[in-house]
Amino acid sequence: MDTFAQIAKSGIQGRLDQLIQPAPMPLTADRLTLEACDRAPGAVPEKMRTAQQLGAALETQRQWAATYLADYAPPMEAYRSVTKLRDFRCRNEAGEVTEVTIPHYAGPLGAARLVYETTFTLSALEGRRAFVVIRGADYRAAVFVNDQLVGTHEGFFATFEFDVTDCVHMGENRLTIRLDNDFVMMGSRNEASAEKIYGDKIYAATGPGYDDPALGWHHCPPGMGLLDTVEIQLRAPVYIQDVFSRTLDGEMEFWIEVGSCLYAPQPVSFDVSIYGQNRRETVVEHLRVVPSTGKQLGLGDTFTEVASRRDGTLNATLPLPCRKGRNRYKVKVDAGSMAWWSPETPWLYQIQIRLLDAAGQVIDTHAQQFGRRTFTQDMDSTPTGMFYLNGTPIRLRGANTMGFEQQDVMRGDFDQLIDDILLAKLCHMNFLRITQRPVQQQVYEYCDRLGLMVQTDLPLFGCLRRHQFCEAVRQAEEMERHIRSHPSCILISYINEPFPNANNAPQSNLDRSELECFFDVADLIVKLNNPDRVIKHVDGDYDPPSKTMPDNHCYPMWYNGHGIDIGLLHKGHWMYVKPDWYYGCGEFGCEGLEDWELMCQTYPKDWLLQPGEPDEAWSPKRIVNAQTADFYHFFYERPDSPRAWVQESQRFQAFATRMMTEAFRRDDRMVSFAIHLFIDAFPSGWMKTIMDCRRHPKPAFFAYRDALEPLLVSLRTDKACFFAGETAQAECWICNDTQLSGSRTLRYELLHGGKVIAEAAQPAAVGANTACCNSIVSFALPETDRREEVTLRAILLDGETVLSWNEQVYTVFPPCAAPGPVLVRRAENVTEADIAYAAQGGILWIDCPAEGFHTFDGSRVQVKLSGMSPFHFASRKTGHPWVDGFQSRDFSYWYSRETDSITPLADSTMVAEDFRPVLTSRNLDATGAWQEENVLCEKSVGRGHLVLSQISYSMMLDNPAGQLLLSQMTQTSALH
Numbered sequence: 001m002d003t004f005a006q007i008a009k010s011g012i013q014g015r016l017d018q019l020i021q022p023a024p025m026p027l028t029a030d031r032l033t034l035e036a037c038d039r040a041p042g043a044v045p046e047k048m049r050t051a052q053q054l055g056a057a058l059e060t061q062r063q064w065a066a067t068y069l070a071d072y073a074p075p076m077e078a079y080r081s082v083t084k085l086r087d088f089r090c091r092n093e094a095g096e097v098t099e100v101t102i103p104h105y106a107g108p109l110g111a112a113r114l115v116y117e118t119t120f121t122l123s124a125l126e127g128r129r130a131f132v133v134i135r136g137a138d139y140r141a142a143v144f145v146n147d148q149l150v151g152t153h154e155g156f157f158a159t160f161e162f163d164v165t166d167c168v169h170m171g172e173n174r175l176t177i178r179l180d181n182d183f184v185m186m187g188s189r190n191e192a193s194a195e196k197i198y199g200d201k202i203y204a205a206t207g208p209g210y211d212d213p214a215l216g217w218h219h220c221p222p223g224m225g226l227l228d229t230v231e232i233q234l235r236a237p238v239y240i241q242d243v244f245s246r247t248l249d250g251e252m253e254f255w256i257e258v259g260s261c262l263y264a265p266q267p268v269s270f271d272v273s274i275y276g277q278n279r280r281e282t283v284v285e286h287l288r289v290v291p292s293t294g295k296q297l298g299l300g301d302t303f304t305e306v307a308s309r310r311d312g313t314l315n316a317t318l319p320l321p322c323r324k325g326r327n328r329y330k331v332k333v334d335a336g337s338m339a340w341w342s343p344e345t346p347w348l349y350q351i352q353i354r355l356l357d358a359a360g361q362v363i364d365t366h367a368q369q370f371g372r373r374t375f376t377q378d379m380d381s382t383p384t385g386m387f388y389l390n391g392t393p394i395r396l397r398g399a400n401t402m403g404f405e406q407q408d409v410m411r412g413d414f415d416q417l418i419d420d421i422l423l424a425k426l427c428h429m430n431f432l433r434i435t436q437r438p439v440q441q442q443v444y445e446y447c448d449r450l451g452l453m454v455q456t457d458l459p460l461f462g463c464l465r466r467h468q469f470c471e472a473v474r475q476a477e478e479m480e481r482h483i484r485s486h487p488s489c490i491l492i493s494y495i496n497e498p499f500p501n502a503n504n505a506p507q508s509n510l511d512r513s514e515l516e517c518f519f520d521v522a523d524l525i526v527k528l529n530n531p532d533r534v535i536k537h538v539d540g541d542y543d544p545p546s547k548t549m550p551d552n553h554c555y556p557m558w559y560n561g562h563g564i565d566i567g568l569l570h571k572g573h574w575m576y577v578k579p580d581w582y583y584g585c586g587e588f589g590c591e592g593l594e595d596w597e598l599m600c601q602t603y604p605k606d607w608l609l610q611p612g613e614p615d616e617a618w619s620p621k622r623i624v625n626a627q628t629a630d631f632y633h634f635f636y637e638r639p640d641s642p643r644a645w646v647q648e649s650q651r652f653q654a655f656a657t658r659m660m661t662e663a664f665r666r667d668d669r670m671v672s673f674a675i676h677l678f679i680d681a682f683p684s685g686w687m688k689t690i691m692d693c694r695r696h697p698k699p700a701f702f703a704y705r706d707a708l709e710p711l712l713v714s715l716r717t718d719k720a721c722f723f724a725g726e727t728a729q730a731e732c733w734i735c736n737d738t739q740l741s742g743s744r745t746l747r748y749e750l751l752h753g754g755k756v757i758a759e760a761a762q763p764a765a766v767g768a769n770t771a772c773c774n775s776i777v778s779f780a781l782p783e784t785d786r787r788e789e790v791t792l793r794a795i796l797l798d799g800e801t802v803l804s805w806n807e808q809v810y811t812v813f814p815p816c817a818a819p820g821p822v823l824v825r826r827a828e829n830v831t832e833a834d835i836a837y838a839a840q841g842g843i844l845w846i847d848c849p850a851e852g853f854h855t856f857d858g859s860r861v862q863v864k865l866s867g868m869s870p871f872h873f874a875s876r877k878t879g880h881p882w883v884d885g886f887q888s889r890d891f892s893y894w895y896s897r898e899t900d901s902i903t904p905l906a907d908s909t910m911v912a913e914d915f916r917p918v919l920t921s922r923n924l925d926a927t928g929a930w931q932e933e934n935v936l937c938e939k940s941v942g943r944g945h946l947v948l949s950q951i952s953y954s955m956m957l958d959n960p961a962g963q964l965l966l967s968q969m970t971q972t973s974a975l976h
Contacts, residue, residue, distance in 0.1 A: 018545055020579045022669060024572025027773050029731065034750055034758035034779040041749055041756050044795060044805045049702055054426065061422040068449050069418070073275040073350040076365045081128075081234040085175065088116040088226070103410040105138065105225035106210040108181065110190030110197060114224060116177040120232050122170050128234040129261050130168050133161040135228035136440065137179060139201050144176040154471060155202065156227065157438040157459075158478040163261055175232075181224040186462035186503065188222055191215065198508070200468055202475055204436030204461035204496050208406035209681050213604050217682035218625040220403055227410065228440055236363040237261040238268060238322050240355050244484050245370035246532060252338070252372065254351060256329045258322050265321035271354035271362070272331060276339075277369050278348050278449065284333055291320035291329045340390050341371025341487045343430050346451030348487075369448060371487030377534045377549070385549040385582035387534070387671060389453075389490070393769040395737050396453065396491075396672035397708050398431035399424065400587060403681035404693070405432075409440045416695075417443065420679060421450045423691065427701060428708035433539070433586060433674040436461060436496050438479050447488035454488045455674075457539060458522075460495040463502055463509040469518060476522040477529060484530040492533060493586075494522055497540040497553060512543050519546065539586040550577035551584040551672070557656035558590035558627075558688070560634040561869025566893075567902030569663045571718065574670070584672030588660050589688045590635075591628050592653030592698050593620060593646045594680075602683040608642075615641035620649075623684050630930055633922040634868070637875045637888050654699035657690065661707035662714045665735040668771040675704055706806075710737045711766075713746075713794045715808035718902050719895035721960050722781050723813050729778045730808055732794050734764060735771040742766060744798050750779050751791040757782060764796060781812050788812050813960040820970030824953045827854055839942025841974025846948050851908060857941055861912040861948065864933070867924035870904030874919040874935040874951070882918050882938075882969050890961040891919055897958050906950035909933035915948060918965075943974045 048054060090100045093113050100116075108114075122130065132143060138156035142149060146169070151162035183190070183199025190197070203222045210216035210223055241257040252274075260266055269290045274283035295318055297305050308314040320329065339347035348369050355364040378386045387394050408417035424432060431453035434443070438456050447454050458479055464472055476494065483489040495515070502509035510518060519537045526533050537546040540553035552575045554563035564575050577583045593599075600608060607622045609615070618641070621629035628649055632638065635652050639645040657675065664670045680689040690700040707714075712735040722728055732746060744766050750758040764774050781790060790812060795805040823837055827849035835857050838844040846856065854861045873892040876883035896903035909923040915937035922930045936949040947969070949956075956962030970976050 015545070016576060018578060019576040021576050022574040022583075022667075025668060025773075027731065027776065029773040030762065030775045032748070032760050032762055032775050032777050034748055034760045034777060036780075037756055037759050039756050039759075041751055041754075041793070042747065042795065044793075044802050047702070047706060051697055054423075054697055054701075057426050058419060058422060061426055062419075065418065065422055065450055068278045068346050068348070068451065070278045072280050073277050073352070073367070076352050076367050077362075079236065079362060079364050080239075083120055083232040085118050085120060085230045085232065088118045088177075091115045091117070102226040102230060103228055105208055105223055105227055105410070106212070107215065107221070107223050108191055109188065109215065109221055109223060110181065110183045111199065112181045112190070112224065114179045114181075116179070116226060118175050119172050120175060121172050122168055122232075122234075124170065125165070125234060127237075129163055129165045129237050131161045131233045131235065132164050132175065133159065133229075133231040133233055134177070134226070135159045135230075137177060137226055138224045139182060139203070139222075140180040142178040142180075144174075144178070146174055147176070155475050155478060158475070158482055159228075159441075161233075165261075175230075177226065177230070179224050179226075181222070184222050184461070185465050185468065185509070198505075200465060202459055202468060202472060204457070204459040206402045206436045208403045208410060209685060211682065213607075213684070214624055217685050219686050227406075236355075238266050238355065238357070239364045240353060240366040241326060242481070242485075243351060243353060243366055243368040244530070245351065245368070246530075247335070247372050247374050248332070250335055251332045252335050252370075254331045254333070256331060256353060258327045258329065258355065260322045260324050260327065263324050265323050267319065267358040268322045269356045269360070270329070270331065271356060272333070273352045274333060275350050275352070276347070277350040278346075279339065281338075281349075283336070283338060283349065287333070289329075289331050292317045293320055294318070335372060338372045341373040341448075341451075342390060343425075343451040343453065346449060346487075347371065348448060368485055369445065370485060371448060373487045374532070375453075375490040375534055376532075382580050383582050383669065384580060385671060387490075392739065394430070395670075395769070396431045396455075396584070396674075397737065398429040398433060398453075398455075398674045399427075399678035399690075399704075400433045400435040400674050400676045401679070402435055402677050402686055402689075404679040405434070405443045406439050407681045409442045414442065414446070417446050418450065419695070421446055421452050423695065424452055424678065425450070427690075427705045428710065429678075431455060431490070431674070432678070433457070435677075438482050441482075444483060444486040444488055448486050452488060453490045454483075454486070455491040455493065455536075455539075456483050456489060457492065457496060458494045462495075462497055462499045463505070464495070464515060464518060465509055466514075469510065472518060473521050473525055477525040480526045480529045480533060484533070490534060491536060492526070493536045493539040493551075494519060495538055496586075498538060498543050500543040516546065536584070544576070545578040549584060549671075550581055551586045552577070553587040553676075554585050554660070555588060555590070557635065557660060558631060559868065560631065560866075560871055561904075565870070565904065566659065566872065567718075567899075567904070570659060570716070571901045572663070572667065574667060582669050582671040585664060585670065586672070586674055587676040588664075588673065589676040589690075590653050590656045591626070591631075591687045592650040592690070592700055593623075593626070593628060593687055594683060594692050595696065596642050596646050598683055598692060598694065598696075599642070618642045618645070620645060626684065626687060628687070631868075633873075633875065633930070633932075634871050635873050635892075637877045650698050650700065653690070654703040657700040658703040658707050661704060662712070662716070662735075665707060665712055666714055666716065666733045666771050666773075709804055711740060711796070711804050712736075713796050713804045713806045715792060715794055715806055717808060717810075718900065719959075720809065721811045721813065721890075721895075723815055723960050723963075724781060724784045725815075726781050727778055728781055728792075728810055729776060730792055731773050732775050732777055733771060733773050734766055734796065736766055736768060739768045740766055741768040744796055744803065746774060747795045747797060748777055749793045749795070751793060752782055752788070757790075766796075781810065784812055785814050787814065811960075813964065816960075816964050816967045817971075819963060819966035820973055820976035822953070822966065822970060827856075830856065835941060835946070838944035838946050841943035843945050843947060843970060843973050843975075844941070845953055846946070847953050848906070848908075848950055849910070849948060856948070857939065857946055859912060859914040859939060861910055861915070863908050863910050863950075864923050865908050866906075866921075867930075870907035871921055872902070872904050874905055874921055876919055878917040878920055880916060880918045880938075882965060882972075884968070886961060886965070894955060894959045894962070896955055898954070903955070905955070906935055908950050909935060910937060910948055910950065912937050912939075912948060915939045915946075918947075919951070938969075945969075945972065
């Protein structure tokens with residue numbers, strides 16, 4: 001299995017004594033029975049289902065966005081000379097030189113070096129200082145000007161700069177940037193070998209990737225390069241470094257950071273103006289600010305007190321001149337009637353600062369967009385951890401990213417970046433997890449402008465090497481300074497999926513207690529730079545708990561059973577978390593292949609069908625690092641053609657997306673979740689995306705959009721297959737992420753053959769920012785002599801206005817003959833008399849034989865535990881007559897009376913000599929490869945049959961498909 005599957009298989013290994021496993025919330029709902037009727041269905045709004053509908057909605061969304069993309073702030077005069085350097089010569093370790101244009105990002109991977117060289121020309125400094133400004137150099141950079149080392153930097157996302165005045169001369173100058181790459185701390189490979197090597201690079205598992213099918217497309221390999229711009233700036237010796245805004249009670253506070261190259265203190269003052277950026281408004285104009293402070297004395301400092309009285313400074317206001325290095329000045333402005341920033345109305349302002357010298361002359365200027373907003377987390381109530389935006393509770397619903405937004409910026413395609421953000425909003429997302437790395441400023445700026453909230457992660461995955469502790473703290477500060485000015489940036493985390501026992505390398509990595517010390521130190525440095533930052537220490541914790549909000553990653557419908565069984569999740573359970581907290585799910589999802597047309601247009605030829613090959617020869621195994629070929633058998637049968645692979649994988653991805661997302665929506669304790677992933681950057685980057693690199697939506701996009709409706713009706717049932725005439729039921733949940741509250745109406749319609757055959761209505765209490773079960777609905781299924789489907793529809797109404805609606809499909813089987821006699825035995829209880837019973841024409845059913853080797857009627861049988869958790873699906877694609885007439889998904893997601901929930905079909909498979917497969921799955925062989933193995937198989941014994949089944953006989957009886965199979969099976973018995 002690949003690295004990520006191995007992580008999933010290992011599961012949580014934390015301190016379980018400090019954790020609880022949340023149980024389903026108690027059901028106090030009313031019970032309601034639908035009454036028979038015969039009428040036409042009521043009208044409901046159409047749900048979006050096609051790329052064409054999405055395209056039309058995107059055009060409307062662009063019109064909405066135009067308001068917030070407007071720029072009304074007056075232009076500022078520039079006091080810096082800026083030269084952007086784009087063309088470089090890039091030399092690798094072999095001495096090969098290529099001409100590149102930055103941004104430039106590619107291999108080599110691992111421990112490698114690239115040297116970028118270019119020239120720039122200076123005509124005059126005129127009392128200014130020369131700086132080289134580099135916005136993102138991956139990974140360790142050494143910067144030389146005219147062969148003199150001017151500075152070094154480690155990292156890949158931060159902007160850094162060096163004063164190069166003493167190294168430059170008039171005329172042509174040479175700039176050299178030497179980059180050294182490394183293997184990552186959790187281990188990575190290079191081009192020469194697939195062997196995992198451990199290095200010091202602070203990098204997680206996401207990035208922009210690069211256009212190379214074998215290595216660059218998939219899962220963001222840790223390449224290297226210059227990711228953004230390189231500039232030569234001429235500026236005054238005293239200059240504005242940064243401006244950061246804080247929203248206080250009735251005020252805006254601005255931290256103005258001023259840098260100085262001079263040792264002598266320099267008197268400075270500011271001319272401050274604030275304008276609406278995307279609204280016509282002037283908040284303040286040309287406010288003159290002279291920095292000063294009041295003198296304070298230390299307790300008992302009588303010497304200073306006497307001296308201050310003598311020189312008259314005891315109660316004086318002291319000027320605050322600018323000293324060498326970084327200086328911070330605070331300016332407060334009455335917020336008055338300034339508009340609030342929110343996802344619905346992302347109003348922005350622009351602060352314009354003119355830096356004045358002692359003579360009142362402007363020496364530098366700076367403009368910074370900002371928004372008036374607060375984002376907090378309640379750390380005092382129980383349960384703890386609810387988020388608040390501008391004082392109102394909010395739940396985060398979004399997606400992970402993996403390079404598409406970075407590629408937009410690197411290509412300079414900001415129209416695409418705008419569309420990508422709008423597509424997220426059209427999917428009802430309100431945030432993106434910029435996964436496992438900070439990104440370019442332009443991404444955050446457009447999220448500011450378009451009202452999409454953002455979580456940004458420090459690029460740590462799994463572990464932190466001991467000798468990189470201080471470097472990680474330094475990069476945590478860089479990350480906060482990188483994002484703190486953006487109202488869209490509401491949340492940060494420090495590490496993705498930390499592993500127990502220091503990733504089993506405590507000699508080189510921090511153990512969990514030491515990692516908690518890192519969190520504490522990182523908190524201090526972050527809060528020093530932004531006192532208001534909300535922090536989640538861990539995203540996807542495999543070694544919980546931490547001091548902050550619990551977050552787990554959960555892939556039960558891909559890494560089969562990962563985190564929690566899907567039946568338990570569907571029922572309302574959750575993974576182990578610390579008690580009395582809200583919690584989040586930072587990742588969930590599954591793979592859906594790209595369209596065959598995209599594959600044919602972009603994939604290497606050896607990934608596709610070869611000339612003369614039959615369709616059924618193709619498998620996603622040919623796609624480098626695709627996981628579908630390894631895991632499909634847990635969820636669906638092997639398709640027979642490339643197009644069928646695409647169709648079935650995308651169908652299942654949509655089904656899984658709806659099932660998991662609605663389970664999260666029904667859990668009132670879940671305050672944050674993000675599907676993995678949103679948009680792919682390359683044709684096979686990480687096919688868990690719900691939209692491909694062309695921005696074509698997969699069916700899962702629409703499934704996710706439906707499940708993210710801010711006001712959602714969710715119908716939940718553990719059993720959706722019945723015989724005709726039986727009574728079915730469903731829980732009806734109202735999942736409300738809005739502030740709407742009060743009494744509404746729920747109307748139920750049972751649809752069959754285009755008509756409503758049963759109905760009911762009842763009052764519905766809608767609570768703000770909560771999820772609750774409103775009712776449990778029962779209804780009789782129609783009589784039928786053939787297999788049919790009926791649909792339960794729930795409609796939430798405000799008067800006659802439809803607020804939300806949803807459906808649950810039920811399969812109705814015609815009555816079948818009762819199964820004939822079957823002798824059921826456990827493997828350890830089988831006797832010679834039992835075998836004789838089968839030989840005389842009976843059926844001997846051996847129920848769930850245990851792991852290990854067995855011999856039945858002289859045939860050797862090996863029972864093997866599933867290579868990845870108990871499974872919910874078995875294939876009837878065996879050609880056995882007992883499964884004639886069944887459909888491909890009949891043996892999946894079965895109900896168990898014993899647990900009153902969806903329960904795995906089986907936890908083992910069988911390799912059985914002389915037995916004929918009836919139902920199959922796959923399991924790992926001795927080499928670690930997946931091979932087909934039996935779930936249910938049979939052997940003729942005399943006039944009867946010996947049946948081995950890992951599906952229990954009782955579960956067969958609990959489900960119509962099981963009863964039908966038993967009926968067809970016993971029809972063959974001579975004793976029937």
